[in-house]
Amino acid sequence: MAPPMIDPSLFDQLKSKIEEDTSIRKELDQIVDDLNQHVSFTQGVLSRIHSTPRSKYASLLGQVQDGINKEIETVGKLAAFASQYPYYKYNHKWSRTVQDAISTVILCAWLGGLSTESKPGELGRLLTLEDVGQVFNVPVNLKDRDAFHITIEEYLLGLIAVIDELSRLAVNSVTLGDNAMAVQISGFIKDLHAGFQVLNLKNDILRKRVDSIKYAVKKVEDVVYDLSLRNLIPAQDAQ
Template identity: 50%
Template sequence: MAASNIDPAIFEQLQAKIDEEGRIKDELKDIIQQLEKQGRVTQSILSRIHNTPTGQLGPAVFQPCERSILTQIHLVKVLSDIASKHPFYKWNNLWTREMQNLIFCLQLRHWLAHQELETIEQVGNELGVPINVKDRDIFHLTIEEYLLALTNTIDELTRLAPNAVTLGDFSRPLQISKFIKDIHAGFQLLNLKNDTLRRRSDGIKYAVKKVEDVVYDLSLRGLLPKQRSSDDTPAEAKGGAGAPASDMDSDVFLEG
């Protein structure tokens, strides 16, 4: 019987590489699981916005949310230190979902406090990690993660619009409507290559319609604040059909 001409050391070396990859994966997963667990706490706190009056968001939402997010930021720093020792795109699928969830929480908290978009640069500064790095193989925040998180933020604000009305806050849907319309217009400027992101961005138009319906219903009931931007007139809230209502028509609409 002919002797094998394959050196067993080849497979021993392959097994050593497999073992090393397994060790790296386990080390990363341990941190990611902690990040996921704390992320559920943060999202649970933020979910209170749907049954908490706007004036009470500070003690009920912002303060406990801040503490939870600080814990997540610490975990991201630990994750970054470990992940930066290894090829980014080999392992980033392990943590990208949790990063999207954290970015979503940051964006939502920022909007609730300021009614404006938290930019990707602001998110990167808050997390203490670089963004969209191309010249080094280190842990960083990707544009796709930021944009996917933004679609989640839009979904949550769309859900908040009718719930705010239930809580007696009739100005909140107007704020949400303007914000979502602006984001929708921004997404239309993007040439997206990521299929998942493109599908999620296409859904923003449905969010715009849902919030417009809430605004339109408020206008029918005469519950809209008297001072509002032209973007949120009843005619536009109905989908933009026909000519915009005149100032006199708007006053009659509100009184009726």
Template identity: 65%
Template sequence: MASDNNSNMIDPAIFEYLKAHGEEEIEVGDKLHQISAALNRNISTCQGLLSRIHSTPSSKLAPLLKQVEETGIHPEIEGVGELAQFASKYPYYKYNNRWARSIQNVVGTILLTAWLGGMGTESQPGELGRLLTIEDIGGILKVPVNLKDRDAFHVTIEEYLLALTDITEELSRLAMNSVTMGDVALTVRISSFIKDLFAGFQLLNLKNDIVRKRVDAVKYHVKKVEDVIYDLSLRNLLPKTE
């Protein structure tokens, strides 16, 4: 009899609740996986197009950048919009690890395209060397950035900073390839930019281990480009203004 009484003390509603919420989490996870997978395909397309910058002189980049925007970045923006609409229905920090890397990659493609002279508008035409702010990124993606007042999808400062470290790596590679294409001026421009960017990173109080490690790696990108500039100076190949 005692055993029967103890078994009756467990409320079946507890397990019904757990079952319902467990199934909801599975459904949310599956939907996020579908949205993220589609977004990652768009990112791969965009990154593939951007890889052509390493074999395209800067004087001929405009058509390529236009293609990057239309075929790569615009679908990325649509994918982020779909993700933001769905993800904002649920606690942000419960699921954000599922898309953080994807958002970082999206931001990186936009930053690199803009730096190369793309992403221009009527009010602000594209210009080589232009660095978009995190607010600019939010405006392009049509999503909030660095939210503090509510629990919703947004682009974080961490994602922006990590994307910046990504483009320094890509630009350091471009600096070397630009020399082989005879575009020394672009190499010099890249060198100045990534040195200024690294100096800016030093002003930040970085407590996040991932960001700090990635920022530490930027100094190697700086050194790689400095070595190229030094070699050019020895060969007397730098523009006279330098």
């Protein structure tokens, strides 16, 4: 009898690989689901800044820090597990959630949270990509090895989400009588918009999101312009 043309063990090997891949994806899904829950909690607490006077930010940011601590712990689990496997095979599973986690950390720091002895809390502090990596205790923009990391694109998309949130805060801060906040936000997002303009972006999604920043800038400019017309802020501050 002639030997079989196909080795019977071939499909047994393929079955084993498929089962292994399915197991990896299920584990990743569970970790990302946990991270999503922590991010949603933190976003929910942060959303209260729109109805909270600046003088009461301290207690609010304490609750935000609790949520971020859980994010940090879960990102650590994700990094430890995901780094065992090819990064670009699975990174689509967590990228959006990581972007959202990054935005909560950047916004918290901007509002004066995440303060340390070397970096005391102050309004308007912008975390760099490297700062965000230190907060989550994971590498950033890795080029020398295949492991979990935070990418430049994830950082920039998280930053754009913060710009959108700050443009909304500018309007609501005026409602709360804090005109100075609107002026500071206007200057901050104008500077960011100018910075984004010098980037040579190849990512289509990122380019589209960057285009949307001009609408946030215009929205806040209109708020500051209206305040200046009413002589509610000094002309120098408005400029």
